[in-house]
Structures are given as C-alpha cells and as structure tokens.
Amino acid sequence: MKLEEELKQTRFKDEYQRAMLNIIFTGNWLEVWTSQVLKQYDLSSQQFNVLRILRGSSPRPLNLLDIQERMMDRMSNATRLVEKLRQKGLLTRKQCDSNRRKVEIEITEKGQALLKELDPVMEKNHLELTKKLTVAEVNTINELLDKLRD
Amino acid sequence: MKLEEELKQTRFKDEYQRAMLNIIFTGNWLEVWTSQVLKQYDLSSQQFNVLRILRGSSPRPLNLLDIQERMMDRMSNATRLVEKLRQKGLLTRKQCDSNRRKVEIEITEKGQALLKELDPVMEKNHLELTKKLTVAEVNTINELLDKLRD
DNA sequence: CCTTAACACTTGTATATACAATAAAAGTAC
C-alpha cells in the first residue's frame, strides 16, 4: 500500500523525506508482524534475535558485548534480556575462566528446539514476501539500503 | 555499510531474510539518528511525529483517533503522548462540542515555532541522504517498499 | 424512555527501554 494511504497523508516534502519515513514505517511494520507471531511462543522479537545470534555462533559461546554488537537494537539492555532467556532455560551463562569479567553465553538444547519449531513459521513469512517481490527486487532493496547507511 | 558488517554476521539464510533484517535495521538506524537530534530539543521521535501531523492538518484540529491513524507506531499511547506535548505548551486540547467523546487537538504557536526551528536541522539529514542516493534510487526504494507492504 | 451496543478516550498495570552510575576484574605505568 502506498505510504500516503498508510499514514493518511496527502504529500511529503520530497522523495527523500518520503523514503526516510517509508523505511522507518516498513521496518516497524515488519517488526510488529514478527512480534505478533512470536508472542504465541512467549518471546519478544529482541529475545528471538538473541537466540538466533547464539545459534549462529553455536557451539562457540558468546559474551555480552558480542551479542550486543550483533543485535538489531544496540541500545537495549543485553544483561536483562539474556537473564530472561536463562530463566526460560533457553540459554546458559557461566563466568569465563580466562577473563572473569566476561560471561559465556550459550544456547541450550531447549533453545535450539524452540528455534527449530519457529523456523517454518518464519519461513512462511518469507514466502509472503516472495510473492510480492522478485529476488532481483529484493536484491535492489538490500543494495540501496546498504548504500544508504554508508 | 553492508549488513553483514553491521551485524557481524557472516551469512543470512537468503536474500529475503537479509532484506527483512535490513529494512528493520535501517529503520531503526534512521530512528536512532533522529532521536539523538530531537533529544536536544527535549522531544521524542514519537512526539515530533505527532507535532508534524498536527502541523500538516493545521488549522484544522484533529482528534485522537485521527492522530493514531497517522502515526508511525500505531500501538503507542496517543493520550499520554498528547498530554506530554500539552504540558510543554506545544498543543492544545479541548472537548469537541458536537461530540463530547472526542477531543480537538491543535498545534500552538509555540509548537509551530519549534517545528520551524527543527526544519533546517532535519533538512541537513536529508542532505546527508542526498549525497548517498540519487533521486532515482530513492524512488526505487519507495516503490519497492510500497509494493512489499501490499 | 429503557436497555444494549458501539464509540472515543482514559487509566492501571506490568513490562520494556534508555541512560547513568556503579562494581569488579584486568591491563598499564611507575
């Protein structure tokens, strides 16, 4: 849907402003969609993000800074996020032997299983996307957004 | 910068997943930038958004539902957001005569002046964008994101 | 009228988030 309709706006200052709002709005829109789905699994999208990061590095554990660097939203509080996931048994944390300031955080079997369960659910989301945009178009988006953040 | 570098990620499942994360990440990135700037004016980006919406409709007042429909993040609490802005004297609210359930919300002179002060600041942001992407490229982004949300 | 439903907004509450302050460990310089 056109951004003008979404925001009931008649016009924007120029195409650059429109693009800024469009990217923020669409990002939000995707986020909300994802969050809705994850809620049924009692996960926030940030928590899901952390789990995926840990799976990505598994079996190598990560410490908090590593996770923070890889997170979508750097500002959020990694300590408390990780603690929530630990309480659910989705990851473990232990003090690092060589450097006791650090903690080693690792996804558990249970965490892996949960992600495995979620994979096809998220896959369905991608299929929705596939219907709307060709691979070439998606590549264009990726390329232009990377360029924008240069 | 490439998303892989931003997120210290070596690979994504496919270009579709990469695009999803890219849009969310870039949206966030733009949001954070904006928030930083607005903080100096003691405004959150949501508050700024509401003010711009009111300026857009000025001199016609809007009620809460109107505002909510036009907001980037529909989930947020319009009542309290508007109340914050009222306390700062940036807008007024009065009960609607014809339908006392509604409130009429209008931007004040002070609000207009604040936006006017912010216009060139935000403009600078657009100029940054202009340097990185051509109008044609920006149009492509707009077109593809609109298509994505269809 | 009276009852019930729909509407527009407000409030309560639990949770999340941002940012600063603090703590503890490790590294560095003397």
Add this chain to the structure above:
DNA sequence: GTACTTTTATTGTATATACAAGTGTTAAGG
C-alpha cells in the same frame, strides 16, 4: 606492589510502551 585506566557487566531509576479494563457519551432497537 600501588595508583590509574580500560574493559565488561550489572544495577538503579526514570520514562515509555503494550494491552486490558474502565469511564463517559452517543446511537440504535424495541
């Protein structure tokens, strides 16, 4: 070794947010 700095993580606090429940107002049906 002692003082200073940097690294890494945790905690405190104020604010924001999501969602549900509540309030007052209007509309609709009998």
